[in-house]
Amino acid sequence: MKKLMAANWKMYKLAAEAGATASALAGKLDGRLPRDREVLVIPPFTALAATAKALAGQPGFSLGGQNFYPSKQGAFTGEIAPEMLLDAGCRYALAGHSERRHILGEDDVLVGRKTAFGLTCGLSMILCVGEKVEERQAGQVEAVLTRQLAAGLADVPADVSPDALAIAYEPVWAIGTGLTAGPAEVAEAHRVVRAFLVERFRPGGAKIRILYGGSVKPGNAGELLGIDNVDGVLVGGASLEAESFAAIVTA
Ligand code: PGA
Numbered sequence: 001m002k003k004l005m006a007a008n009w010k011m012y013k014l015a016a017e018a019g020a021t022a023s024a025l026a027g028k029l030d031g032r033l034p035r036d037r038e039v040l041v042i043p044p045f046t047a048l049a050a051t052a053k054a055l056a057g058q059p060g061f062s063l064g065g066q067n068f069y070p071s072k073q074g075a076f077t078g079e080i081a082p083e084m085l086l087d088a089g090c091r092y093a094l095a096g097h098s099e100r101r102h103i104l105g106e107d108d109v110l111v112g113r114k115t116a117f118g119l120t121c122g123l124s125m126i127l128c129v130g131e132k133v134e135e136r137q138a139g140q141v142e143a144v145l146t147r148q149l150a151a152g153l154a155d156v157p158a159d160v161s162p163d164a165l166a167i168a169y170e171p172v173w174a175i176g177t178g179l180t181a182g183p184a185e186v187a188e189a190h191r192v193v194r195a196f197l198v199e200r201f202r203p204g205g206a207k208i209r210i211l212y213g214g215s216v217k218p219g220n221a222g223e224l225l226g227i228d229n230v231d232g233v234l235v236g237g238a239s240l241e242a243e244s245f246a247a248i249v250t251a
Helices: 015-029 045-055 082-087 098-102 108-121 133-137 141-152 183-200 218-225 242-249
Strands: 003-008 037-042 061-065 092-095 124-129 165-169 209-213 232-235
Touching (some): 003 209, 015 045, 108 141, 165 183, 183 209, 232 242
Parallel strands (some): 003 037, 124 165, 209 232
């Protein structure tokens, strides 16, 4: 399976800026995208169309949505449905990003509903998990990851295709802070996630990709990607500029 190199643009970029960054990224990676890597761009909803247009026909690139509400359609003011993301050209969507858990108040149960519902709609889901700094200090990393994985994957069928599901390990204290988990911390967390996946999705769990996220930069991406069970990265700040994200993709 290719390594998944994901750019999470969060609540940044107007449509024109997103289109320009996506075009610049495609230009920089033209003929230079390593064969074992796949690029995923996850812009805000209002920039999906412009980003899709800029990436149209670019092999190795796909588009994702940052969030959706787990219902086909309905009276959910301010929300967006999985089918709308698919209609906008998305193949992937995130669930359980720490900013949605900790700023927008999403709990494990809602994250689990999103993950399962997105899959039934045909999206490939990236379930994000990760501990807060106080949980790490209290020695609870494994317990937190196991709880978030159990709830987040509760209704995912045991025979889910490894193409349709990825996990992103993003320690909350490393997101947007400039602090990156050290290689031993990343290796240990990814080992915990892998063990859970193998147990839960036998035998496909060995193939489900586990991404690392949290202050990934051109200077640390190569080392992170060399760690066992790191099958890609989910990048926020350093993905906003085509040049730095292209450097990460080729690291
Ligand atoms: P960061 O964000 O790279 O800015 O730390 C990562 C993420 O939130 O996915």
